[in-house]
Amino acid sequence: MPREQIFDEAEYERRVARTKDRLREADLDAIVVADPANMNYLTGYDGWSFYVHQAVVVTLERDEPVWIGRGMDGNGARATTHLSEASIRTYSDDHVHSPHDLHPMDYVAGVLEELGVDDGRIGLEMDAAYFTAKSYTRLQQNLPDAAFEDATLLVGWVRIKKSDQELAYMREAARISEHAMQAGLDAIEEGIPEYEAAAAIYDALITGTEAYGGDYPSIVPLMPSGEHTGTPHLTWTDRPFEDGDPVIIELSGCRHRYHSPLARTTFVGDPPAELVETAEVVVEGLEAALDAAEPGVTCEAVESAWRETIAQYGLEKEDRIGYSMGLGYPPDWGEHTASLRPGDDTVLEEDMTFHMIPGIWTDELGVEISETFHVTATGAETLAEFPRQLFTT
Amino acid sequence: MPREQIFDEAEYERRVARTKDRLREADLDAIVVADPANMNYLTGYDGWSFYVHQAVVVTLERDEPVWIGRGMDGNGARATTHLSEASIRTYSDDHVHSPHDLHPMDYVAGVLEELGVDDGRIGLEMDAAYFTAKSYTRLQQNLPDAAFEDATLLVGWVRIKKSDQELAYMREAARISEHAMQAGLDAIEEGIPEYEAAAAIYDALITGTEAYGGDYPSIVPLMPSGEHTGTPHLTWTDRPFEDGDPVIIELSGCRHRYHSPLARTTFVGDPPAELVETAEVVVEGLEAALDAAEPGVTCEAVESAWRETIAQYGLEKEDRIGYSMGLGYPPDWGEHTASLRPGDDTVLEEDMTFHMIPGIWTDELGVEISETFHVTATGAETLAEFPRQLFTT
Numbered sequence: 001m002p003r004e005q006i007f008d009e010a011e012y013e014r015r016v017a018r019t020k021d022r023l024r025e026a027d028l029d030a031i032v033v034a035d036p037a038n039m040n041y042l043t044g045y046d047g048w049s050f051y052v053h054q055a056v057v058v059t060l061e062r063d064e065p066v067w068i069g070r071g072m073d074g075n076g077a078r079a080t081t082h083l084s085e086a087s088i089r090t091y092s093d094d095h096v097h098s099p100h101d102l103h104p105m106d107y108v109a110g111v112l113e114e115l116g117v118d119d120g121r122i123g124l125e126m127d128a129a130y131f132t133a134k135s136y137t138r139l140q141q142n143l144p145d146a147a148f149e150d151a152t153l154l155v156g157w158v159r160i161k162k163s164d165q166e167l168a169y170m171r172e173a174a175r176i177s178e179h180a181m182q183a184g185l186d187a188i189e190e191g192i193p194e195y196e197a198a199a200a201i202y203d204a205l206i207t208g209t210e211a212y213g214g215d216y217p218s219i220v221p222l223m224p225s226g227e228h229t230g231t232p233h234l235t236w237t238d239r240p241f242e243d244g245d246p247v248i249i250e251l252s253g254c255r256h257r258y259h260s261p262l263a264r265t266t267f268v269g270d271p272p273a274e275l276v277e278t279a280e281v282v283v284e285g286l287e288a289a290l291d292a293a294e295p296g297v298t299c300e301a302v303e304s305a306w307r308e309t310i311a312q313y314g315l316e317k318e319d320r321i322g323y324s325m326g327l328g329y330p331p332d333w334g335e336h337t338a339s340l341r342p343g344d345d346t347v348l349e350e351d352m353t354f355h356m357i358p359g360i361w362t363d364e365l366g367v368e369i370s371e372t373f374h375v376t377a378t379g380a381e382t383l384a385e386f387p388r389q390l391f392t393t
Numbered sequence: 394m395p396r397e398q399i400f401d402e403a404e405y406e407r408r409v410a411r412t413k414d415r416l417r418e419a420d421l422d423a424i425v426v427a428d429p430a431n432m433n434y435l436t437g438y439d440g441w442s443f444y445v446h447q448a449v450v451v452t453l454e455r456d457e458p459v460w461i462g463r464g465m466d467g468n469g470a471r472a473t474t475h476l477s478e479a480s481i482r483t484y485s486d487d488h489v490h491s492p493h494d495l496h497p498m499d500y501v502a503g504v505l506e507e508l509g510v511d512d513g514r515i516g517l518e519m520d521a522a523y524f525t526a527k528s529y530t531r532l533q534q535n536l537p538d539a540a541f542e543d544a545t546l547l548v549g550w551v552r553i554k555k556s557d558q559e560l561a562y563m564r565e566a567a568r569i570s571e572h573a574m575q576a577g578l579d580a581i582e583e584g585i586p587e588y589e590a591a592a593a594i595y596d597a598l599i600t601g602t603e604a605y606g607g608d609y610p611s612i613v614p615l616m617p618s619g620e621h622t623g624t625p626h627l628t629w630t631d632r633p634f635e636d637g638d639p640v641i642i643e644l645s646g647c648r649h650r651y652h653s654p655l656a657r658t659t660f661v662g663d664p665p666a667e668l669v670e671t672a673e674v675v676v677e678g679l680e681a682a683l684d685a686a687e688p689g690v691t692c693e694a695v696e697s698a699w700r701e702t703i704a705q706y707g708l709e710k711e712d713r714i715g716y717s718m719g720l721g722y723p724p725d726w727g728e729h730t731a732s733l734r735p736g737d738d739t740v741l742e743e744d745m746t747f748h749m750i751p752g753i754w755t756d757e758l759g760v761e762i763s764e765t766f767h768v769t770a771t772g773a774e775t776l777a778e779f780p781r782q783l784f785t786t
Contacts, residue, residue, distance in 0.1 A: 048612055049626040051522070051725035072712060076624040093712045097729045099737050103520075127496075127527035129444070130724075134519040134543070136526035150527070195606025199599035206592035213588025213631050219441055220609045231469040233442040238606050319465060319486045330723040331523075332444035336490045344492050 006044060006256050007165055009082045015042055016065060018158045019058050029120030030059040031151050032108065032139070034131035036329040038155040040257055043067055043083055047076040050130055050329060052096050053104035059115050066115070068108050070096060105135045109142030118143045123151025129331060156337045160324050161351045166258060167374060170326060170353060174260035174372065174383035176214045176253025180204035181262055181386055184221070184249045189393045190268050194223060194236035201251055208253075215254040218328035219261075222250040229265075229366030232359075241393075243269040248368045250357070252333060258326055259333040260383045261355045263370035266391035278360050279367045279390035285309040286358055286369055286388065289321065289340070293354075293373060293380035299344040306358050307342075315360055320344075322356035325372075348375050353383075399437060399649050400558055402475045408435055409458060411551045412451050422513030423452040424544050425501065425532070427524035429722040431548040433650055436460055436476055440469040443523055443722060445489050446497035452508050459508070461501050463489060498528045502535030511536045516544025522724060549730045553717050554744045559651060560767060563719060563746060567653035567765065567776035569607045569646025573597035574655055574779055577614070577642045582786045583661050587616060587629035594644055601646070608647040611721035612654075615643040622658075622759030625752075634786075636662040641761045643750070645726060651719055652726040653776045654748045656763035659784035671753050672760045672783035678702040679751055679762055679781065682714065682733070686747075686766060686773035692737040699751050700735075708753055713737075715749035718765075741768050746776075 019042065023031060033039055036050040042065050043056055054069035064087045067077045074090040077083065091107035094100060112118050124139070125131045127150075140148065162170065180201045187200035201221045208214035224231050225247040226239075232248070241247065245268040252261035267275060285306040292305035303321050310316065320341030323334045333355075338346035340356060352375045359368035369388055373380040412435065416424060426432055429443040435458050436449055447462035457480045460470045467483040470476065484500035487493060505511050517532070518524045520543075533541065555563065573594045580593035594614045601607035617624050618640040619632075625641070634640065638661040645654035660668060678699040685698035696714050703709065713734030716727045726748075731739035733749060745768045752761035762781055766773040 046628070047624070047626040048615060048628055048724070051612070051727070073624070073626055075621070076627050079621055079624055079627060093734075094736070096713070097716070097727070097732060099732070124526065126530070127525045129523050129525065131526055132520045132522065133517065133524055133526050133529035134545070136529065137519070152527070193606055195599055195601060198606075199596055202595045202599050203592055206588055206595050208588060213586055213592075213629070216613045216628065219444070222441060231440070231466070231472055233440040233466055234469050234472060235439070235441055235609065236606070320489070323490070331441070334444070334490070339490060339492070341486075343487070 011163060011165065012042065012044060012082060015158065016058060019155055020060055022154050022158060023058065023060055023123065026123065026149065026151065026154065027121060028123045028149060028151065030057060030112065030115065030117040031123035031154060032057055033155060034125050034135065035128040036130065037327045041155060041159055041327055044081045045077055046080045046257060047073060049073045049076065053135060055108050057111060057115065059117055062115060066111060068111055103134065103138045105138040106142055109139055112143060119145040121147045121149060123149050123154055125152045126150040127152040153337050156335045159327060159335055160337050161349060162326060162353055166326060167351070169255045169258040170260050171383055172212060172255040173253040173258050175209050176205060176255065177251060177260050177262040177384050178386050179209065180251050180253060181249060181264055184251065185264070185266055185391050188241055188247055188266055188268065190243050191240050193238050193240050194225065195238060197223060198236040205251065205253060212255070215257060217252045217254045217259060218330050218333040219252065224248050227364065230361045241268050246275060246365050248366060250368065250370070257328060259328055260372045261325070261333060261370065262372065262384050262386060263357055263368045264386065264391060265367045265369060266393060268393045271390060271392055274362070275365050275367065276390060278362070278365065279369065281310055281313050281315060282358060282360055282367050282369050283388045286356065286371065289356060289358070290371065290373060290380050290382065293348060293375060294378060295348055295350050295375060297348050299338050299340050299346045299348070300342050303340045303342060310360065317358065317360060321358040322354050324352060325355050326353050350375055350377050404556060404558065405435065405437060405475060408551065409451060412548055413453055415547050415551060416451070416453055416516065419516065419542065419544065419547065420514060421516045421542060421544065423450060423505065423508065423510040424516035424547060425450055426548060427518050427528065428521040429523065430720045434548060434552055434720055437474045438470055439473045439650060440466060442466045442469065446528060448501050450504060450508065452510055455508060459504060461504055496527065496531045498531040499535055502532055505536060512538040514540045514542060516542050516547055518545045519543040520545040546730050549728045552720060552728055553730050554742060555719060555746055559719060560744070562648045562651040563653050564776055565605060565648040566646040566651050569598060569601050569648065570644060570653050570655040570777050571779050572602065573644050573646060574642060574657055577644065578657070578659055578784050581634055581640055581659055581661065583636050584633050586631050586633050587618065588631060590616060591629040598644065598646060605648065608650060610645045610647045610652060611723050611726040612645065617641050620757065623754045634661050639668060639758050641759060643761065643763070650721060652721055653765045654718070654726060654763065655765065655777050655779060656750055656761045657779065657784060658760045658762060659786060661786045664783060664785055668758050668760065669783060671755070671758065672762065674703055674706050674708060675751060675753055675760050675762050676781045679749065679764065682749060682751070683764065683766060683773050683775065686741060686768060687771060688741055688743050688768060690741050692731050692733050692739045692741070693735050696733045696735060703753065710751070710753060714751040715747050717745060718748050719746050743768055743770050
């Protein structure tokens with residue numbers, strides 16, 4: 001029995017039905033889903049078990065998806081999904097990091113045979129983290145009559161539009177993000193080691209709000225500081241913050257695996273005029289891009305509003321400024337479908353959600369200020385409410 | 394310039410030299426390392442950037458490894474490695490979740506060509522979490538003259554024996570594990586929601602000790618409770634602990650990415666006699682297995698000491714009871730080489746390190762009590778010092 005009703009059964013049925021529509025469009029008989037976020041999306045399965053191979057199989061013929069995992073995780077599937085017993089299949093522990101010639105995908109191949117799709121057209125998430133090269137070659141070896149197709153983003157494109165309940169969880173995550181950002185800004189001061197700020201942020205992320213707790217985020221809080229604001233993915237160290245340090249905080253609250261990321265920049269001491277001005281440009285560009293976002297507009301047009309704004313100040317930035325996101329597991333909360341960048345002609349539709357995270361780096365200083373937004377019928381609604389400015393300690 | 398000297402340059406040179414020895418033994422000209430722990434081991438690179446493709450290439454010919462990653466992460470490589478500028482190579486942002494037919498491994502293939510191994514024998518980590526099926530097929534398409542071999546565990550077998558400095562960091566991690574376990578045990582009581590216990594554990598994990606802070610662990614604290622102690626990989630919820638709940642806490646402190654995992658079991662209220670007795674059997678079996686561990690003994694012989702002990706009480710358990718570990722990134726702190734289980738004839742050697750995590754589950758109750766141990770010249774030294782017993786609230 002599910003331990004908690006995160007979504008009602010009908011919502012999972014709608015997700016599976018939409019996935020089957022996409023299978024038909026792609027002329028596929030089945031898909032093997034290995035991305036833990038996609039597994040959760042289709043079944044509700046939620047556990048830190050993705051360090052071993054597991055999968056959800058959807059076929060055109062069968063009503064329910066089939067969850068496949070390690071023996072000891074079968075009870076986790078019983079606890080977190082609505083699946084019937086026949087749809088929960090587990091492999092024995094000697095498949096795990098096996099010293100024998102035995103791989104979990106051998107077992108998955110057997111299930112695909114049972115489901116009668118071993119000579120069919122099967123979609124695989126060829127570029128999903130956790131769907132390894134070996135997972136692929138073992139399926140090929142076991143199922144010589146199958147035709148495999150790359151379906152990496154098939155479920156991701158179903159996920160991009162959120163239901164009311166998904167948006168409700170993302171708004172709950174946004175409340176947590178606001179608390180955690182405030183906790184980080186409050187903690188950062190000269191002489192305080194970076195890890196103490198990280199601990200304060202984590203406390204807010206997990207303690208959540210008065211009404212509910214927080215889940216672990218798919219990406220740890222990132223706090224590049226000092227000369228490392230130009231290294232966005234370094235994590236905290238024992239180094240004490242120093243007078244003159246810019247610090248970028250990027251974090252996300254998480255609720256039932258749904259995120260609402262938020263980034264702000266602060267400065268230890270009196271910020272130089274250049275940083276203050278750069279932050280103003282980032283806010284102006286961010287707001288221009290948010291104003292541009294509405295149904296019918298392309299992703300690249302949203303980015304273009306940012307690009308044109310900062311160009312007025314002689315600035316340019318090459319990277320994308322945002323991406324669709326929501327449900328996620330480590331290492332990422334992004335959905336890997338639409339990106340806000342030149343060349344992406346995805347058209348925004350109502351109930352898509354994006355993290356827009358523009359930034360500007362000079363040789364020594366960096367500023368990032370971000371918002372998570374929901375595409376409404378008429379524009380873009382940001383999920384968090386947090387001042388858009390450069391902070392100081 | 395490295396932001397902090399985690400290990401001196403000579404230690405990285407020894408690691409690379411040992412990796413080259415294994416390349417020669419396997420008759421390989423090069424290896425493409427995609428496991429973030431292996432990348433760190435060979436270069437020091439440390440950043441939460443493994444949600445995009447990246448690699449370290451070691452060739453027989455070249456002195457230094459080559460780090461390859463996303464453009465915005467190049468400065469992270471400059472900050473955390475000793476590599477010379479010529480050994481840090483980055484791909485442009487349009488390779489990331491690209492709407493075009495462009496993949497980071499296309500860039501990696503170009504570097505392999507430049508290094509003159511494109512017609513050579515190249516080892517790939519075929520079953521590493523972030524080395525996707527698509528990474529493999531793109532390398533194949535780009536390098537039709539290369540012979541690819543599975544080298545998933547090549548670096549892992551180098552990592553299994555720890556240096557003095559690595560052991561020092563694991564002992565630092567063990568101090569953090571002790572604090573975090575105490576924090577978790579102190580927090581758990583009737584009526585307290587699970588997330589509050591998780592928050593208390595996180596606070597201890599990141600705050601660390603008086604002398605140093607803690608890093609994020611590769612696996613979040615796991616706290617299966619109540620009827621879910623038989624579901625080892627579920628994470629915390631909003632549920633309040635109830636009188637009569639058994640709770641298993643599995644966690645690890647982390648220091649410079651080195652872990653020392655620890656598991657204990659507690660009970661909310663007065664534990665039933667069956668649980669108390671089961672915990673005593675687990676401790677007896679754990680200690681028998683620790684006594685059996687010393688250089689020259691096989692992994693399966695260590696497991697056998699556990700199995701024989703619990704068999705005296707009419708109990709059996711099918712899963713492995715431990716695995717080699719140390720350095721790690723999400724989703725796992727295990728090294729995936731040696732396991733403590735039947736059929737694994739790996740011979741223990743001095744300076745290997747294992748997490749031994751035996752457990753017994755009945756239909757309704759589960760007990761796990763674990764230790765991380767270091768194989769010394771004469772036996773096994775546990776890294777943490779924490780009472781081995783069933784706790785109560």
